[in-house]
Amino acid sequence: MRADPKMSLAEVEAFLEAEFPQLRHGGRMVSVESVGPMSARLRLHSDERHLRPGGTVSGPAMFMLADVGIYVAILAQIGPVALAVTTNLNINFLRKPPHGDVLAEISLLKLGKRLAVGEATLFAQGPDGFDDEPVAHAVGTYSIPPR
Amino acid sequence: MRADPKMSLAEVEAFLEAEFPQLRHGGRMVSVESVGPMSARLRLHSDERHLRPGGTVSGPAMFMLADVGIYVAILAQIGPVALAVTTNLNINFLRKPPHGDVLAEISLLKLGKRLAVGEATLFAQGPDGFDDEPVAHAVGTYSIPPR
Amino acid sequence: MRADPKMSLAEVEAFLEAEFPQLRHGGRMVSVESVGPMSARLRLHSDERHLRPGGTVSGPAMFMLADVGIYVAILAQIGPVALAVTTNLNINFLRKPPHGDVLAEISLLKLGKRLAVGEATLFAQGPDGFDDEPVAHAVGTYSIPPR
Amino acid sequence: MRADPKMSLAEVEAFLEAEFPQLRHGGRMVSVESVGPMSARLRLHSDERHLRPGGTVSGPAMFMLADVGIYVAILAQIGPVALAVTTNLNINFLRKPPHGDVLAEISLLKLGKRLAVGEATLFAQGPDGFDDEPVAHAVGTYSIPPR
Numbered sequence: 001m002r003a004d005p006k007m008s009l010a011e012v013e014a015f016l017e018a019e020f021p022q023l024r025h026g027g028r029m030v031s032v033e034s035v036g037p038m039s040a041r042l043r044l045h046s047d048e049r050h051l052r053p054g055g056t057v058s059g060p061a062m063f064m065l066a067d068v069g070i071y072v073a074i075l076a077q078i079g080p081v082a083l084a085v086t087t088n089l090n091i092n093f094l095r096k097p098p099h100g101d102v103l104a105e106i107s108l109l110k111l112g113k114r115l116a117v118g119e120a121t122l123f124a125q126g127p128d129g130f131d132d133e134p135v136a137h138a139v140g141t142y143s144i145p146p147r
Numbered sequence: 148m149r150a151d152p153k154m155s156l157a158e159v160e161a162f163l164e165a166e167f168p169q170l171r172h173g174g175r176m177v178s179v180e181s182v183g184p185m186s187a188r189l190r191l192h193s194d195e196r197h198l199r200p201g202g203t204v205s206g207p208a209m210f211m212l213a214d215v216g217i218y219v220a221i222l223a224q225i226g227p228v229a230l231a232v233t234t235n236l237n238i239n240f241l242r243k244p245p246h247g248d249v250l251a252e253i254s255l256l257k258l259g260k261r262l263a264v265g266e267a268t269l270f271a272q273g274p275d276g277f278d279d280e281p282v283a284h285a286v287g288t289y290s291i292p293p294r
Numbered sequence: 295m296r297a298d299p300k301m302s303l304a305e306v307e308a309f310l311e312a313e314f315p316q317l318r319h320g321g322r323m324v325s326v327e328s329v330g331p332m333s334a335r336l337r338l339h340s341d342e343r344h345l346r347p348g349g350t351v352s353g354p355a356m357f358m359l360a361d362v363g364i365y366v367a368i369l370a371q372i373g374p375v376a377l378a379v380t381t382n383l384n385i386n387f388l389r390k391p392p393h394g395d396v397l398a399e400i401s402l403l404k405l406g407k408r409l410a411v412g413e414a415t416l417f418a419q420g421p422d423g424f425d426d427e428p429v430a431h432a433v434g435t436y437s438i439p440p441r
Numbered sequence: 442m443r444a445d446p447k448m449s450l451a452e453v454e455a456f457l458e459a460e461f462p463q464l465r466h467g468g469r470m471v472s473v474e475s476v477g478p479m480s481a482r483l484r485l486h487s488d489e490r491h492l493r494p495g496g497t498v499s500g501p502a503m504f505m506l507a508d509v510g511i512y513v514a515i516l517a518q519i520g521p522v523a524l525a526v527t528t529n530l531n532i533n534f535l536r537k538p539p540h541g542d543v544l545a546e547i548s549l550l551k552l553g554k555r556l557a558v559g560e561a562t563l564f565a566q567g568p569d570g571f572d573d574e575p576v577a578h579a580v581g582t583y584s585i586p587p588r
């Protein structure tokens with residue numbers, strides 16, 4: 001079940017580059033740091049567009065990071081044969097993130113024929129590296145089209 | 148309980164303009180169409196930045212519209228005395244929206260001293276006006292700081 | 295789209311009686327009050343088993359009412375040809391309900407070939423009838439097996 | 442932050458026994474197996490009342506296990522000084538559990554002054570012990586009364 005993913009990091013990044021050019025709109029917003037069995041790690045590069053007053057990362061930016069992250073973990077695992085579509089995403093905002101990059105650790109909870117469910121735990125970069133305590137946590141469901 | 152809101156539409160728009168200038172980054176993204184007792188209506192102006200391949204409105208853009216919408220309904224009802232913070236948002240994507248504006252109908256389910264809960268139902272503009280069937284539905288919880 | 299449901303109230307109740315006898319375990323816990331196009335109304339009969347200390351209706355009992363209610367609305371609409379399975383349910387507890395019956399108003403937001411999404415708004419019976427303000431609100435997603 | 446919990450396993454069980462006698466209604470339904478820093482493990486003892494046709498554990502029973510489990514982890518950590526109340530619970534049902542006990546691994550994501558957020562991952566007992574793949578996953582938010 002925890003088989004190796006079908007796509008490499010380079011293949012995933014090339015796919016995103018081609019299919020989701022808006023992820024780079026005005027600079028590199030999100031990068032995939034690694035993919036593994038039923039898992040992935042992504043980074044949100046902090047950027048003025050994601051900021052609210054007070055200099056923190058916005059909710060929609062964290063939503064986007066979690067959503068793209070779970071999508072990437074599914075994509076890497078099953079390959080680019082079918083485009084998964086988000087059907088549900090539940091996000092909890094836990095702490096106000098400082099100004100800086102945000103890291104998303106993705107873990108797939110289920111990868112079925114029709115539905116996949118994954119979880120994203122987001123950590124903020126502080127002055128001494130990434131904090132131990134998450135700034136946000138999301139669980140998303142994705143519909144996988146019939147192949 | 149369904150008292151009149153404390154802020155008018157013009158006051159809400161002026162507050163957003165001052166506090167969330169990024170909602171206008173690169174043009175008018177979101178506008179508030181009306182506020183009422185425990186309710187509000189907002190419009191997402193379709194724009195290239197929100198589009199995925201295929202020309203549809205992106206998930207993060209709909210998340211942002213729902214999130215801002217519930218925030219606005221709370222703000223209008225209680226006034227700008229305290230800044231509510233999103234603690235949880237659950238969104239279901241129901242149909243692929245066509246390219247066009249998206250309307251969010253907001254209704255507050257609870258407005259307590261410490262927590263508020265609201266629901267957002269999103270409708271897409273089709274060739275013959277807004278569709279009857281929602282494209283997305285969200286429920287969000289907001290923490291209200293002690294006053 | 296808002297076609298009449300395929301099952302009548304009596305047919306739905308007979309189906310539940312046969313397939314979910316535990317809904318009557320130790321007495322009548324839940325009854326279906328009406329079914330309509332993309333909608334249903336159910337009643338939770340208050341009963342000691344659902345109570346927490348303080349005499350209020352328990353969270354799991356309200357979860358069960360919302361879950362059964364959305365299931366019933368789907369069942370009535372598409373008929374007993376396929377058994378829908380809950381894949382996700384998000385519930386917000388809004389107010390502490392008094393001791394008494396709870397009414398669930400169900401509305402389907404989407405009824406697709408593979409997924410259905412419905413919302414349940416729960417109202418508690420007070421001394422002067424059902425309150426205007428909901429005690430809980432849930433949104434659930436159901437997977438519909440291939441037919 | 443990951444300080445030792447304020448209550449021992451025995452203290453938590455005695456508290457639940459006194460405050461939630463319905464958890465034992467008709468026999469022992471749920472037991473707490475361990476508590477630790479920001480964590481807990483609970484077991485649902487399979488029992489006819491939790492079964493649906495087909496002999497699987499019901500959704501409401503898994504909801505209850507997740508809800509009680511996160512409550513227990515908060516209780517153990519902060520002590521019985523304040524009664525937390527569930528405000529939101531989002532549950533994903535991932536696989537149909539076999540007939541047997543269900544184990545819930547609880548981890549607190551946030552323990553603030555006013556809100557706590559925890560996650561519950563549920564595993565089913567199969568013929569050869571507990572499966573690696575979860576049957577359900579829940580995230581819940583609890584409001585902590587002012588002390």
